[in-house]
Each structure stands twice: as C-alpha cells, then as structure tokens.
Amino acid sequence: NAGVTQTPKFRILKIGQSMTLQCTQDMNHNYMYWYRQDPGMGLKLIYYSVGAGITDKGEVPNGYNVSRSTTEDFPLRLELAAPSQTSVYFCASSLDSPYLSEQYFGPGTRLTVT
Amino acid sequence: GEDVEQSLFLSVREGDSSVINCTYTDSSSTYLYWYKQEPGAGLQLLTYIFSNMDMKQDQRLTVLLNKKDKHLSLRIADTQTGDSAIYFCAETPSGGSYIPTFGRGTSLIVHP
Numbered sequence: 065n066a067g068v069t070q071t072p073k074f075r076i077l078k079i080g081q082s083m084t085l086q087c088t089q090d091m092n093h094n095y096m097y098w099y100r101q102d103p104g105m106g107l108k109l110i111y112y113s114v115g116a117g118i119t120d121k122g123e124v125p126n127g128y129n130v131s132r133s134t135t136e137d138f139p140l141r142l143e144l145a146a147p148s149q150t151s152v153y154f155c156a157s158s159l160d161s162p163y164l165s166e167q168y169f170g171p172g173t174r175l176t177v178t
Numbered sequence: 179g180e181d182v183e184q185s186l187f188l189s190v191r192e193g194d195s196s197v198i199n200c201t202y203t204d205s206s207s208t209y210l211y212w213y214k215q216e217p218g219a220g221l222q223l224l225t226y227i228f229s230n231m232d233m234k235q236d237q238r239l240t241v242l243l244n245k246k247d248k249h250l251s252l253r254i255a256d257t258q259t260g261d262s263a264i265y266f267c268a269e270t271p272s273g274g275s276y277i278p279t280f281g282r283g284t285s286l287i288v289h290p
Contacts, residue, residue: 106280163276169220
C-alpha cells in the first residue's frame with residue numbers, strides 16, 4: 065500500500081490564481097481530512113469527509129472547497145489564492161471515526177502565495 | 179474552541195531522557211495522542227492513551243496523564259539522534275465529530 069499520497073509536493077502561486085491539491089488513499093478508508101499547518105502552529109482542520117459524497121467544514125474552511133466523488137480521492141480547491149493561504153497542507157485518512165481509528169497522514173504540500 | 183498547549187523547544191543530550199509536556203482544556207477529552215513529525219514528512223502516530231488511564235508504557239516511551247490537572251507528558255528514555263523531530267500532542271473530544279485538536283508541536287533536538 066502506498067498509504068496517503070499528495071501532489072504536488074511544492075507549489076508557488078500568484079495572488080488570485082487557482083489550484084487543486086490532490087490527495088489519494090489506497091487503504092479503503094472512509095474518513096478523509098485536510099489540514100493546514102502554519103509555521104510554529106498546530107494543525108488546523110479545513111474540511112473533512114466521512115464517506116464518498118459527504119463533506120463538512122472544519123475550523124478554517126474559508127477560501128477552500130472540497131469534493132469526494134470516490135472513496136480514494138479528496139481534492140482540495142483554492143479558487144482565489146491569497147497570501148494568507150501560504151502554508152503546508154496535509155491530507156489524512158482514517159478507516160472510521162478518529163475516535164475509533166488511527167489517522168494516517170500524507171507527506172504534505174508546501175504552498176507559497178506571492 | 180478547545181486549546182492544547184505545548185512548549186516549542188526541548189534540547190537534550192543523546193542518552194538522556196526527554197520529557198515533553200502538554201496541557202489541554204477540554205475536560206471531556208477521551209483519547210490523547212502523541213504524534214511525531216520528521217523533517218519534510220507528515221505526522222505519524224506515536225502512541226495514545228485513553229482518558230481513564232494514568233500511565234502507558236511502550237518500549238522507550240512512557241505517557242503520563244494527570245486528568246485532574248489536564249496535563250499529559252511523553253517521556254522518551256535513552257534519547258537518540260533519530261528521535262529529533264517535532265512532537266505534537268492532540269486530544270479527541272467526547273462528542274461531535276471526534277476530530278482531534280492539535281497543539282503547536284515541540285521541537286526536540288538531540289545533540290551528541
């Protein structure tokens with residue numbers, strides 16, 4: 065199993081540009097999550113999904129959109145990039161609720177918006 | 179929202195014990211976790227403790243939980259240079275989405 069994979073690893077965007085961060089897991093996990101990690105800060109939850117077709121907002125959803133059309137994929141869309149979105153983005157998955165099962169994290173995407 | 183607080187840095191000599199501390203505010207926390215993040219990598223679950231326990235040992239790792247003071251610690255015995263990483267404390271609430279709240283992480287630096 066590859067686990068949780070994310071692409072790209074690095075990206076530089078200009079203000080106002082759009083992009084999609086890709087996340088795929090091959091463990092047949094029901095739950096998937098997007099977090100952002102700002103320097104010296106903990107992870108903040110952006111969006112999560114409890115299964116295909118179901119998504120919900122986390123703590124910091126503004127400026128982002130997600131979709132979950134398959135169990136494996138959970139892309140994160142930035143429509144109008146802003147400097148405040150400069151961060152490292154982590155995708156994670158868990159078999160079931162994090163109350164019951166371990167979260168597995170991808171290696172991250174480092175995004176800079178200038 | 180609920181808070182999880184950690185000190186930002188810890189420096190130890192190789193072979194010594196490391197103790198990383200964490201405090202949290204949610205009295206209904208059920209699971210408390212320690213994650214390890216190595217440079218350029220995602221977080222990896224190191225160990226966890228259920229809120230009705232006060233201690234858990236796993237090889238070189240000892241987790242202590244003081245529920246009254248809402249204090250969690252991670253002790254690493256015989257710390258090695260390979261233990262250099264950022265360690266995150268996290269807690270899961272007893273209701274809602276059960277999604278963990280993470281602290282800011284403690285950078286552990288192990289020098290020879």
